[in-house]
Amino acid sequence: MACFPNMILLLVVAWLYLMIYFMGIGELLKRSVATESSVAAAAVIQREYINLGGITWAEVAVAGHFLLLGAMWLTRDPRFVKGWASFYGSKEKYVTDACCAVTVSCLLFIFPSRRPNFLCFRKSSDTSEPSPAPALLDWKTVQRKLAWDVIIILGGGFALAEACQVSGLSAEIGNFLSTFGTLPRELIAVLVSFVTILVTQITSNISTTTIFLPIVASLAENCGINPFYFMIPVTLSASYAFMLPVSTPPNAIVLAFGRLELKDMMFSGIGLAVICMLLTQIGINSWIIAIFDLNTYPSWAPNVLTTVNP
Structure with a gap:
């Protein structure tokens, strides 16, 4: 909270400084006019955005886990009321922000990366045999990209x-x-x-x-x-x-x-x-x-x- 005004101020001043340093003050004051190259760049961005397609089950699942992590952090110990960490009684001090991150990380190794095709999750039009779906995350990917x-x-x-x-x-x-x-x-x-x-x-x-x-x-x-x-x-x-x-x-x-x-x-x-x-x-x-x-x-x-x- 205290640093938020400073962040906004630094963001604006840093942008102005870098614009003047690399582009010159004349370029900064020049009125923006759409050029052929800028129009072409906008078209490329729009085309790539369309190629992304609709949001997938895996993307929704990852976003949900991220929101869950944020909720766990915020409600662990809100200070003005007792958080869920107080349920652990005398061991509350062992429940830290790291516990929330590790818990959600473990869930990523369990939650399916595509919609399950059994019970209530199965679409009426789906005639395929029920099969296990790979998890959102696997250890080989973690080893390679972490x-x-x-x-x-x-x-x-x-x-x-x-x-x-x-x-x-x-x-x-x-x-x-x-x-x-x-x-x-x-x-x-x-x-x-x-x-x-x-x-x-x-x-x-x-x-x-x-x-x-x-x-x-x-x-x-x-x-x-x-x-x-x-x-x-x-x-x-x-x-x-x-x-x-x-x-x-x-x-x-x-x-x-x-x-x-x-x-x-x-x-x-x-x-x-x-x-x-x-x-x-x-x-x-x-x-x-x-x-x-x-x-x-x-x-x-x-x-x-x-x-x-x-």
Whole structure:
């Protein structure tokens, strides 16, 4: 909710910036006129859309499972009322969002990919012998198409973050960064956003956030500042990976087509990252600060200002 206005603002500004950078401001202001090529492209798209045909049983089934997953996530623990996870009593803490995803994934291996031809599912015009239908998903397809590298990146990022936390590295870095506590908090937020943007160009978003969030939280606690004031900019800045093809898989996909050179991605990405960082700072010091009451130190954060070491 807090980041939704920021998302809309960044989307519009990023589109304007990229249009001006690659097409020029003159092309942006030019009135759109349908050309022969654009009409032909529209005709191709329309023809391919018609060739798709009607929606199939399998597509409806997958959409239904997706809606089921969303409903399970939303109703597991709505906070304002008890969710279905409360039925497990003392074991409620073991029921997480991952349980919902795994349950629906298992259902995909069971649910048929075509309409069954027996009992009430059988059409009156169907005279074929009842036969089993293949499931929506099979293990061979999963092995071939599942992005195992993403799972390894996610797991590695969480493991690295946990290691930093358990070993005390996050706390040590936070204590070191607390030397900058005399600086205005707005400047500290800019600095942590800048460092996060640099790091996320060469590491995954998950790894960046899982490492930096505990660090900036410790920094905020040492400075007596609401931790969200630093954590929100870091979380958003970890997604500003626009400069290198290794920053995020979509960048590599775009560069692989050969229409863009590395210098195009770097130079346009630098400007876009700076713009996004500035807009994030505007957001954190306006509507976000009001939504989360960032001027108040929360009761759930450690009261480091009154802690006395023996």
